[in-house]
Amino acid sequence: MLRVNKLTDYAVVVLCDLLRGQALRSAADLSASSGVPLPTVSKILKQLTKAEILQSVRGANGGYGFARRPEVISMTEVIESLEGPIAVTGCVEDSGECCALTDQCPMSGHWNAVNTAIRQSLNDVRLIDMLPESRFMEPTDLVGSIVARHTLALQAQEGEPNR
């Protein structure tokens, strides 16, 4: 049904959890507060880190935090980091394979239309759009406050507001 992985689902839960709270939270901590079992949370966090959505700090008092300001993170990135490039079929370019009927296939690459359509719309949904505003203050202040808290807490280290 055009489903997103369960892991991706969890990822958003965890990320939202991380969005309000200390800048650095351990996997165990996030597991407890989100209800997702530790090994699973761990797996997710590792992948998000590799995708440079999160950053990690090892050792005692270590944990995970956002690698950049959360409001620049789109759902495309979150989804792609958990399940690889968005490619509705094998026939979409840069996804290697083509379907078994390559030769006679009447529409080489036309799935791209569908694909880019989806990707496009996903780009417009940001991670913070998944947050229930109710738990914060006025929507208008929402972004500002999160950013403030996190960018402060993210003990400097960089900026790269890429994209």
Add this chain to the structure above:
Amino acid sequence: MLRVNKLTDYAVVVLCDLLRGQALRSAADLSASSGVPLPTVSKILKQLTKAEILQSVRGANGGYGFARRPEVISMTEVIESLEGPIAVTGCVEDSGECCALTDQCPMSGHWNAVNTAIRQSLNDVRLIDMLPESRFMEPTDLVGSIVARHTLALQAQEGEPNR
């Protein structure tokens, strides 16, 4: 990777095949000309018929044809007919279930944002957009000619240009 079923993939191939050719084609015929094995094609056609995208005629000289003019068929319909309602997670309304963490879930239903985003963009892609124009004439004439051929061939029977 947010993949669509392989069956859905095939469905589009077959539908495109059906888009150029007689109005009524048997499953065997479509199988031969598309390269997709008969039992599989059959399965697909049955589902498309149930979704009222195609219509079927039983008996000798029977077969499948479009149930309505092809240019009003969106990819949303095609996809949904093959894999049920588009619902990226179990948490989307009218898809029954909610994820295991229902109670503490920090964003009840916020996947809806993603969901409608996808559905919206999919609505803008029509089946005929999947056709390789190259096999026809000028893109400008494309829609018109297909429509002409098929509406003629569709031996009247109705109109319902719904949506």
Add this chain to the structure above:
DNA sequence: CAGATACTGTACTGTTTTGGTCCTGTATAT
């Protein structure tokens, strides 16, 4: 009416993907 054609519905099975867990290794703080 007989026989052939072609769709309908459903059930079954092998394969692939996914979800979830665990274990070994490495980095950091106290």
Add this chain to the structure above:
DNA sequence: ATATACAGGACCAAAACAGTACAGTATCTG
């Protein structure tokens, strides 16, 4: 040193999927 935490990868059970098969029904041809 030792405890804390992340990193990476291997592993297995469960679920979803792809593909096939078959018994049933409708319709056309002659």
